[in-house]
Amino acid sequence: MLTQLAWLALEVKYLEPARRFYAETLEMDVREGRVGRSRGDDENGDELTFAAGETDLVLRRPTGLPRGGLHTHFAFSIPVAEYDDWWDRLSERYDGDLEETQFGTAKSLYLYDPDGNCVELGQRDVDGPGIDGIFEVVLEVESLERAESFYADLGFETVDRGSERKRVRMNGPDPTGLALELWEPQLGIADARGGVHVDLGFEVEGEAPTQVLEAIRDCVRSVERETDERVVVRDPDGHVLTFTA
Numbered sequence: 001m002l003t004q005l006a007w008l009a010l011e012v013k014y015l016e017p018a019r020r021f022y023a024e025t026l027e028m029d030v031r032e033g034r035v036g037r038s039r040g041d042d043e044n045g046d047e048l049t050f051a052a053g054e055t056d057l058v059l060r061r062p063t064g065l066p067r068g069g070l071h072t073h074f075a076f077s078i079p080v081a082e083y084d085d086w087w088d089r090l091s092e093r094y095d096g097d098l099e100e101t102q103f104g105t106a107k108s109l110y111l112y113d114p115d116g117n118c119v120e121l122g123q124r125d126v127d128g129p130g131i132d133g134i135f136e137v138v139l140e141v142e143s144l145e146r147a148e149s150f151y152a153d154l155g156f157e158t159v160d161r162g163s164e165r166k167r168v169r170m171n172g173p174d175p176t177g178l179a180l181e182l183w184e185p186q187l188g189i190a191d192a193r194g195g196v197h198v199d200l201g202f203e204v205e206g207e208a209p210t211q212v213l214e215a216i217r218d219c220v221r222s223v224e225r226e227t228d229e230r231v232v233v234r235d236p237d238g239h240v241l242t243f244t245a
Contacts, residue, residue, distance in 0.1 A: 002155055002202045002212075005178045006244060007038045007049075007056035008134055009199035010117055011068035015048050017114040018059045022050050025093065026076075026119075027130050031056060038201055038242070039064070052076060053126070053133035058199075066224075066232075066240040072195030073181075073188065075108065075120035075136035079128035083107055086121055099190040110190035118192035138181040140194030141237045144168050147182045150219050150236055154212070156180060176202075201242040209243035 012018040022028045028050040038047070038058045046061040060068040078086060087109055091098050099110040108122035126132035141147035148158060148168050155173035162168070166184040183194040204212055209231035213223070216233070224240070225232040231243045 001204065001206050002173055002176055002243075003205040004176055004203040005055045005134055005137075005172075006201035006203045006242075007058050007199075008052075008072075008074060008137060009038050009058035009060050009066070009068035009201075010072055010113075010115065011062050011070055012059045012115045013061070014114075015046075015059060015061060019048055021113050022057065022059070025090070026121075028052065028057070038199060039066070052131055055134050056201075057134070060199075066199045067197055069117075069195035069198030069239075071116050071118070071193045072198055073118040073120070073138040073192035074134055074195075075122050076131045077124035077126045077133040077135045078121050078131060079126055080106070080123040082128060082130070083109075083121075083123050101189055110192070112190075117195075118190055133177065135177055136179045136181060137198065137200065138183055138188070138192065138194045139198055139237065139239055140185055140196050141182045142184070143236075144182055144184055146236050150216065151180060151182070153215050153219065195239075197238050197240065199240040199242075201244060204243050204245060209245055212243045 031049040031051050046063045048059045050057040090111060094111055101108050106123040108120050110118060110120050113119055124135055144166060151170050156170035158168055159171050160169040165186050168182045170180045172178040187193060208228055210228060213231045219236060221234040221236055221238060223233050229245045233241050235241055
């Protein structure tokens with residue numbers, strides 16, 4: 001059973017402007033001693049990891065495999081009461097380049113990082129202060145039917161389908177708190193695009209990662225690593241999924 005999104009990795013061209021955006025603009029803390037965790041290798045100086053609640057946001061230069069995701073649209077959780085402060089502060093800096101959408105009673109704002117990733121800050125029931133988790137990641141897929149079937153085998157449940165756009169929204173198994181949006185190539189809110197070769201890590205509880213692999217083995221593009229503690233696969237669209245004990 002998947003219990004938590006452990007990390008989302010993004011590809012960045014240069015670490016310093018990306019660091020400034022996430023550390024200064026979004027006021028996120030660097031996790032010390034976490035370089036290389038997502039790749040499972042030694043520290044290499046080409047990764048930087050930020051704390052998004054209990055999830056790692058990994059910024060990775062394109063110096064090895066797996067690469068991080070390109071033009072990935074993802075959503076950070078922020079406390080409901082902080083939204084107006086975030087909007088006021090960021091709108092001063094971005095001078096009209098922010099976009100806003102309301103989903104029921106919750107609002108989200110959208111902006112872009114230096115590498116073209118569409119970053120959403122959405123009102124959620126979290127403690128904060130500041131960014132406290134990742135609640136959505138958008139993946140670009142070739143076939144909605146194939147991708148939906150694959151993630152259903154991992155415990156994700158379809159909760160919404162696009163009427164005009166070719167997309168499917170799937171909620172992860174409790175208690176992950178993660179929704180995946182599967183998009184065939186298109187532009188979404190704020191002209192966002194689904195990510196390509198996105199790297200996601202999941203923690204597994206109550207069963208070994210190899211047991212998770214058995215549920216999807218016949219559908220994966222490839223198995224990159226298989227041990228009792230860590231399984232790495234590529235899904236049918238080439239996204240990298242890691243399952244860790």
